[in-house]
Amino acid sequence: MPEQTVNPKVSVILPTYNRARLLSRAxxxxxxxxxxxFELILIDDASTDETRQVIGRYHDKRIVYVYLEFRRGAACARNTGLKLARGVYIAFQDxxxxxxxxxxxxxxxxxxxxPAEVGMVYSDYCRQEDGRTKQVILPKEASAIHNLLFHGNFIPIQCLVKKECFERIGFFDEELGRYQDWDLWLRISSVYQFVGLGQCLFKxxxxxxxxxxxxxxxxxxxxRILEKNITQFAKRPSALAGQYYLLGRIYRRExxxxVAFKKHLKAFLLRPLNLKYCFFLLTCVLGGFLTGKIWRRKKT
Structure with missing residues (x-):
């Protein structure tokens, strides 16, 4: 049985909530x-299933198990792990x-x-969905990573990060219900460089x-991410247009x-020659026109 090291080099943080049937694999x-x-810090976010029993089957001294009495969400769970971490490097696992x-x-x-300016290493990975597995190849050009991240997150949580990055930049934003990792990568990449490995290291x-x-x-x-980073997004109109377009699509589905029209209009004004933005703005206009026409017919 591996002994718990006094000062492990790596702290692995694994948050979980009601994933008893899947947890053993991870x-x-x-x-x-x-x-x-390494040490493995398991943060149980108030699970109500058999998670505690699953973890109890592993008698490995590298495991640090923490049970949160109330569900706080993945960002808080990871932050709890970060506060407990003793390693100089932080790794995340889902x-x-x-x-x-x-x-x-x-x-x-x-x-x-x-060198000191490098704060993270990430890698390609395998993605399994509906029984099919494909290899995902990520961008590797270090000088382009920060700008590329404004177009959307492409770096999964399963990376390795220097602990000093969190001490300098801060932790995960607990107000975000989604995209907490993207928000954090944007902040870290504004100060540190990232290195990408061309090997699939996880699934x-x-x-x-x-x-x-x-x-x-x-x-x-x-x-929220746009609000927090609007000054930086404004310097990258193509990336900003892409986020407005995405918001327009989601608002329309909801x-x-x-609101969808307003978002698509903003995307179009930033990139008027983009055919996709033109098309979806037009569908918003025509959709509203046709809906109004049908409504007026019903009233008469």
Missing amino acids: LESVLNQTYRD SDDEWFKEKLALQVPVLDSS VYVQNEGISQDNRKRIAALE GQPT
């Missing part, structure tokens, strides 16, 4: 790493995903040998349920055509 993929100098055995062994030396299992389908949380999170 947990074992961490414990089975060929790199051994409770339904799987690390490959060499993940830490390949990532840790990168940060060890990188993401896409669950078509729950938070991924919650459009209202997506709207609230996108609006049955808010007026």
Whole structure:
């Protein structure tokens, strides 16, 4: 049985909520790493299923188990782990995903040998959805990462980050119901460089349920991220237009055509030659016209 190290080099933070049936896969993929100098901080976000019993089956001294009495959300759970972390590097794992055995062994030396301005190492990964698996290749050009992130998040949570980044930049924004990692990467990448590895080091299992389908949380999170970073987004009109377009699509799906029109109009004004933005603005106009026409006919 591995002994708990006094000062582990890596702190792995794994938040979970009611994922008892999936947790073993994620947990074992961490414990089975060929790199051994880590602690695994499991933050149980007030689970009501068999999560505690599942964790209790693992008698590994590297595990630090914390149970939160009230559900606080993934951002708070990760922040709780960050406050407890003793390692100089922080790794994140989701409770339904799987690390490959060499993940830490390949990532840790990168940060060890990188200059001070490098704060994170990430990698390509495999994505499994509906029984099909595909390899996801991520951008690697270090100088372009910060700008690319304004177009949307492409870096999964399963990265390795220097602890000093959080001490300098801050933790996850607990007011965000979605995209907490994107918000944090935007902040960290404004100060530190990221390094990308061209190897698939983990597998993401896409669950078509729950938070991924919650459009209202997506709207609230996108609006907050834009508000927090509007000065930086304004310097990147193409990225800003893309976020307005995305908001327009979501608002329309939520049955808010007026707000959707305003968002699509903003996207169009920023990029009037973009055919996609023109098309969706036109559909908003025509949709409103046709809806009004049908309504007037019903009244008569």
